[in-house]
Structures are given as structure tokens and as C-alpha cells.
Amino acid sequence: MANLSKHPKRLNKVWRFFKKFGPGLVTGASDDDPSGIATYSQAGAQFGLATLWTALVTFPLMAAVQGMCARIGMVTSQGLTVTLKQHYSKPVLFIMLLFSFPAITLNIGADIQGMGAVAHMIVPAVPASVFCVVITGVLLFIIIRYPYRKIANILKWLCLSLLLYIIVPFSVDQDWPEVLRRTFVPVFYFNKEFISIIVALFGTTISPYLFFWQTTMEAEDNAQKGVVFVDKRMLDDMKTDVNLGMLLSNAVMFFIILTTGSVLFKGGIRQIDTVDQAARALQPLAGKFTYAIFATGVLGTGLLAIPVLAGSLSYMLAETFGWKAGLDKTFTQAKPFYMSIIVSLIVGLSMDFFGVSPIKALLLTAIAYGLTAPVMVAIIMHIGNNRKIMKEHTNSWFSNILGGITLVLMSMAAIAMIYYLFK
Template identity: 75%
Template structure:
């Protein structure tokens, strides 16, 4: 067990950060609106997430560089700048939605204190931690925060469920050809396979290798696979159990609309008890503290790698001022979304649109890099990775087309 835990690092953090407060809101809505009908999506998305994140991790290990640097070196500038153009607003909106969600949950637990005070306090704490602590300490903090996600796995076992029906809904896909069902499938795909995670995974693997000073070999790549697969499995387990909880409690009670994570927690309290409500709310805070540094960090790494700034969470503020200033700006802009009247659900909608546009393009580029011997040498993609990557591209493209169709 000790040997297994030592292998866990960037992959575990990436997977856990995928279950941020905005993701939890999406999973809760899926359960409330359709019961257990979307449970099968957790099974389907696992191998797809693992394949894409595995490619990104391998690129980081083999090149020793972030995805943005690889794009800058080997592809035309319009490709790189297009990715930045769509990624930055999406990441900023995602940060804003998560900060608002965490603030709303804190206000729900302590109603005497306004939401905006919690939002400002959370932002200030995150700024201090990111700037003050080096990479190794931050990664340890993030690893421990992953434990908060276990709270969601506990909740369904506190309820009386028909596990036979749960198994049928999990392994026998249900599909409905209507706008609402297709919309939630699109939202679940966009939430689980997010472009910012591609950049974060690649950069963190490169940094982690640099810190450890290990040569890329078969053992290192196998350890990376264990780390990534564990992280993605963990992420999908949490997705599964949140849909199971809300689908088993809120759907039978006739509660069909969940707009924010605090609404989900409030709705659970009278139906599943005070303890379930507190566990759900506490999990939101843990996942937000885990996800927001990943969001802000990935955006700052993208900027730094594009313009050649000194970057790294292991550097002091004086050594990488532009990098840390971009982290601060992204957090402040995300915080300001509440003040300009953009609701969390609006932010999530805009984020989903931007992710939906960029994800298929990024997947094609990652597939191309992963099969480019000039870049990857003898560590190119396996046949299975390519097959799963192409399936992911087809699904994400279909999701993007469906999203645009529904909206316009």
C-alpha cells in the first residue's frame, strides 16, 4: 500500500480537481432531473478520460515541457493563440462559479454571514497558499484535500437503496431522444473532459519529473499510468455516487431543478437528514479548495509558457512575478463575476460552450503529438490509446454540435 501511494501524484490531483463545485452541481442536476438514468455515463467516461490524460502525462514526461510549450515549438501560432483565446474565458468563468458555490455553501452553514464575505475570504486564503507555499507542499495539501471527495461515496450507504436497480442502470445504458436528456449528457461530458486539465496534467508531470530527476523509462511510464488511472477512477466514482445520491433522494421527491450546489445540499437535508446535508456541504468546500488552484495554476502556466516567463509553483514570488500575478488576476476576476451579476449557472453555461468548442480541437492536437515520433521518440501512443482518443473526439464533437443545436 505504501508503494502504491508513492506512485500517486499529478494524476490523482487532476482527477480529484475535476469534481469541482460546478461539476458537483452538474452531477446533482443529472440525478435530480433523471434519477438513475445517467449512472452509466460514469462507466463510459472513465476509459476516455484515462486515455486522454494518460497521453498528456506522457507528453509531459517525455518532453519535460508543458503542453503550451510543445504547441509553441511544433505548431503554428494561430493554433496556440486560438486555444488561449477560448480557454482563458472558460477557466475564469469556472473559477468564478466555484468561488460563488463555495461562498453559498458557507453562507448556508453560517447564515448570519453574507455570501460575499465568504467569497472574498476564500479567494484571499487561496492566494496566500499558492504564493506562500512551494510546489511540494501545495501538492501534499491537494492530496489530502482529495480525501474530502470520499464523503460523497459514504452518503448512499446511509440510505435505503435498491442495489439491483442501481446495477441495472449502471451497466444497461438508458437513452432518451429529447432536448433535456441530451443537454445533460453534453453537460456531463463537458464537465468530465475539460481542456484545462490537459494543460495542467502535462505541466505537472514535467515539473514532477524535474523535481525528482528521474530518467523516463518503462517503470516511470507504468507508475504514471497507475497514477492517472487511479485519479480518473476516483473522479468517476465521485461522479457516480453524487448522481446516485441525488437520483435516489431528490428525484423520487419530485425535486427536478438544481441550479447550485447549495440548492442540492438544502434539498437533501429534509429528505436524507442533517448529517447527509453537512457531509454534502463539507465536500463542496474541500473540492473547491482542491480545484481552484488547479484552474488558476493551469491558466498561469499557459500564459507563462506562451510568453517565456519564469514559472513554477516551486518558485518564490520574486522569482516569478508575472506568473504569480496572473494567478492573482484570474482569482480576482473570478471573484468579481458575482459582483457584475453573472450567476453560477450562467458561468457554467458559458464555460460549457467554450469547453465544447476547444475540447475536440485539443484532442486532435494531443493525438497528433502523441503519435509524432519527432516529439515522443519511442514513447508514441499505443493502439488502444489511439482508439479511445478517437472515440473521445467523436463524442466531444457530437456534444459540441448538439450544444450549439440546442442553443441556437
């Protein structure tokens, strides 16, 4: 009986621990959207385990930049767009919008198409286009109908779907010494294909829309809790939340590359363009269990990522043009905000009916993200070190070092991408 009485206490501890996590966990998990999964799958299929080391590199860089964004949101109690509007020239803000709006919309469209294709693969009797419409309708209903707190809780539980990808590699035979070697001993090939996939991996993991979402969600989360003063304990909790979210994001990236690298690459399948192709290719080589887990994870991550993509875009527009905004508000209280969410999802959905391929959408998205990311990282670092904005909560020297490395690598990636586009 004594042992039984301890179980509720243990469950309560686990629940309290899980409740600590919020914007950071959701942001990190949403980075592994269906289009991101397609990129990781292609990296593994094309180069085997050669890109495993990138997960170790991107984790601290993502954590540093997203940590800066989270701290900006907590300290200023406003979104990144508002801070840009108040402290920087208008051209900077409008250039960010000019690149971000089409990139995020294309990303939404690619994710909807990916989810529809996977759902059709599971239930072949229903066309993929029908699933795309249903998925879009369900997401719009949830976003408009439920307040922020409920949406945040739904998103947190959807993060668990990412754990499916951590299970998959253990269902097939692995050469673990080789896995360790490829993880900790980087390899690099100086050819167009390898550099392109490295650029794609960086662009997929360190995406500008996440900067805006993280900042706004931290500000909104504090507003919901009635926070008026940010103390060290709150910043420490935020750091734990962000670090866990980024760790989960990069762990999923690592295990998807591991799965596709050890199954598809060895099986002679070197080209993966969509997530449903990856799932289909896994079935004959790794069995129905691996195939089912991979496909189910795509649907969970899509449901998690699309509200983040649409929400980040709507917050950016609302903060730019002074609209009332907030997922805690009703539709009638913030019509322009919710209308921009509706438009972004419908435009994304329409890509399927106008014959825009998800691969083309992903290519255009990567170009836009690749060009804006270095500029945004530089601006975020500048804000994070500005005492007028951040007061005593400016960046630490360690954050600045990691931010500087991120800026250099993302700039090099952008230059490489432009070089190979016009070569």
C-alpha cells in the same frame, strides 16, 4: 506486542503507496469541483438514475486522454503549451488561449460562488460574499506562500474529501438491482433536456484545462525529482497514478448522481442550479448527516480545484509568452506567473459582486469547453503519435482507439450543443 510492532510497517507501506500518487490523482480529483458537483446533482435530480452509465463511459476516455497528456509531459519535460508553440502554427495556440482564458476564469468564479454559498449555508450569520473574499484570500496566500511540493501534498490530502461523496448513497435506502441495471444498461432520450445534460456531463469530465495542467505537472514533478531519463517503471507508475485519479473522479460523479437521483428525483425535486441548493434539498429528505457530508465535500473539492484551474491558466500564459513559471519559484522569481494567478482569482471573485450568476457562468464555460475539447483531443493524439516529439513512447493502439472514441463523442457533443443553442 508482535502485532503492535507490525502497525508502523503497515502504515509505512500505506504512506509509500500514497506518496506514489501525484499529478494524476490531483488532476482527477480536481475535476469534481463545485461546478461539476452542481452538474452531477442536476443530472440526478432531473433524470433519476438514467445517467449513471455515463460514469462507466467517461472513465476509460478520461484515463486515455489524461494518460497521453501525462506521457507528453514526462517525455518532453515541458508543458503542452510549449509543445504546441514549437510544433504547431501560432493561430492554433492563440485560439486555445482565446477560448480557455474566459472559460477557466468563469469556472473559477462559479466555484468561488459555490463555496461561498455553501459556507454561508453552514454559518448563516456570515454573508456568502464575505466567505467568497475569505476563501479567495486563503487560496492566494497558500499558492504564493508555499512551494510546489507543499502545495502538491496539500492537494493530495484534500483528495480525501471526495471520499465523502462515496459514503453518502449508503446513508439512504437504495434499490440496488435498479442501480446495477441503470449502470450497465444505458438509456437515452432524444430530447433537448437529456442531450443537454449528457453534453454537460462530458464537458464537465473531459475539460481542456485538465490537459494543460496534467502535462505541465508531470514535467514539473520530474524536474523536482531530477529525472533526466524516462523509463518503463516511471511510465507504469504514471499510468497507475492517472488511472486512479480518473477512477476516483468518475466514482464521485457516479455516487453524486446516485445520491441525487435516489433522493431528490424521488422526492419530486427536479431542478438543481447550484451546489448549495442540492445540499439544502437533501437535508429534509435524507437527514442532516447526508446534508453535512455533501456540504463539507463542496468546500474540500473547491479548495482542491481552484488552484488547479488558476495554475493551469497561468502556466498556459507563461509558456506562451516565455515568462518564468513554476509553483516551486517564489513570487519575486516569477512575478508575471503569479500575477496571472492573482488576476484570475480576483476576476473570478468579482463575478459575485457584478451579479454574474454561477449558472450563466457554467453555461458559458460549457460552451467554451465543448468547442475546444474536440480540437485539443485531436492535437494531443497527433502529438502522442509523433515520433519526433515522443520518440519510442508514442501512443499504444489501445490508447489511440480510446482517444478516437473520445474525439468522436466530444465532436458529437459539440455539434449537439450548437444545434440546441440555435434551435
